[in-house]
Amino acid sequence: MPVLRSHLLAVSLSLLLNAAAAAEPAPVRFLLTFDDGPAAAASGNPTVHILETLAHNPLQDNIKAVFFTQTRAWHGGGTDVGRALIKREYDEGHVVALHSATTFHSNHRLMSRQALDESMQNGVDDLVSVTGAAPKLVRPPFWAYDAGTLESYHQHGMQMLLTDLSANDGKIYGVNFSWHKRSNMLTHLAETRKRWAAGAMPVSDGVTPVVVTFHDVNTYTSRHIQEYMEILLDVAHELDVPLAAKPFYDDHDELERAALAASVSDPNTKPRLPGLWNWLWN
Numbered sequence: 001m002p003v004l005r006s007h008l009l010a011v012s013l014s015l016l017l018n019a020a021a022a023a024e025p026a027p028v029r030f031l032l033t034f035d036d037g038p039a040a041a042a043s044g045n046p047t048v049h050i051l052e053t054l055a056h057n058p059l060q061d062n063i064k065a066v067f068f069t070q071t072r073a074w075h076g077g078g079t080d081v082g083r084a085l086i087k088r089e090y091d092e093g094h095v096v097a098l099h100s101a102t103t104f105h106s107n108h109r110l111m112s113r114q115a116l117d118e119s120m121q122n123g124v125d126d127l128v129s130v131t132g133a134a135p136k137l138v139r140p141p142f143w144a145y146d147a148g149t150l151e152s153y154h155q156h157g158m159q160m161l162l163t164d165l166s167a168n169d170g171k172i173y174g175v176n177f178s179w180h181k182r183s184n185m186l187t188h189l190a191e192t193r194k195r196w197a198a199g200a201m202p203v204s205d206g207v208t209p210v211v212v213t214f215h216d217v218n219t220y221t222s223r224h225i226q227e228y229m230e231i232l233l234d235v236a237h238e239l240d241v242p243l244a245a246k247p248f249y250d251d252h253d254e255l256e257r258a259a260l261a262a263s264v265s266d267p268n269t270k271p272r273l274p275g276l277w278n279w280l281w282n
């Protein structure tokens with residue numbers, strides 16, 4: 001009997017050790033997202049440069065990203081150049097999602113429910129007419145939403161994706177030149193690391209997606225997008241965050257599954273927003 005008992009003890013110990021090993025959260029993969037685009041410029045188009053960099057760069061080729069498009073932006077998605085770029089994003093295997101279907105960067109939370117519903121339907125119709133596929137993801141302008149906003153998104157077949165890291169590169173307040181982009185990413189990833197280490201982040205296909213937000217209409221971002229990606233790898237290394245063998249997504253379906261897994265559907269969830277936006281939103 002003592003032999004059996006010690007055997008059982010050994011088995012339980014090894015189970016415990018396995019459980020401890022399994023408790024290490026899944027490695028991180030950066031899920032790149034771009035808001036506000038596409039840009040409408042006929043030449044030197046920042047969206048085009050970002051697409052080219054994602055396709056070919058020294059870090060990882062054929063990176064796929066989520067583009068939260070503004071389908072009716074007067075200087076972007078609402079133009080022929082813009083629509084062609086949305087089509088190109090889709091054809092190149094990126095996930096095309098919705099940001100706004102209004103002429104301007106309108107706040108969804110301040111719209112009447114009827115106006116929001118119409119706008120969401122317009123956005124879905126716009127994207128279906130350009131790509132043939134309905135968007136599954138939406139990101140609210142200004143990160144502003146409430147229970148009604150979420151309900152409208154869900155009724156139009158979309159889930160809301162917020163962000164873990166932000167380059168704070170939005171154009172809206174003229175933050176077009178980031179002197180401190182590395183320290184900014186470091187701060188955001190350090191915060192994210194705490195939730196990752198606590199096992200509080202969703203895992204999809206064996207990796208932990210960490211959502212990063214840029215603005216593809218921003219020419220500074222566009223020119224520095226490779227540097228931004230290098231910074232992400234660099235700060236992950238500095239913070240001892242283990243990265244997946246492929247640190248960026250390169251498969252459309254895997255990317256979309258990960259984005260859906262990371263989406264927020266409970267209006268009572270307090271969003272983790274980039275500092276500037278948190279201040280604006282509250």
Ligand SMILES: [Zn+2]
Nearest residue numbers: 035036141142
């Ligand atoms: Zn935006």
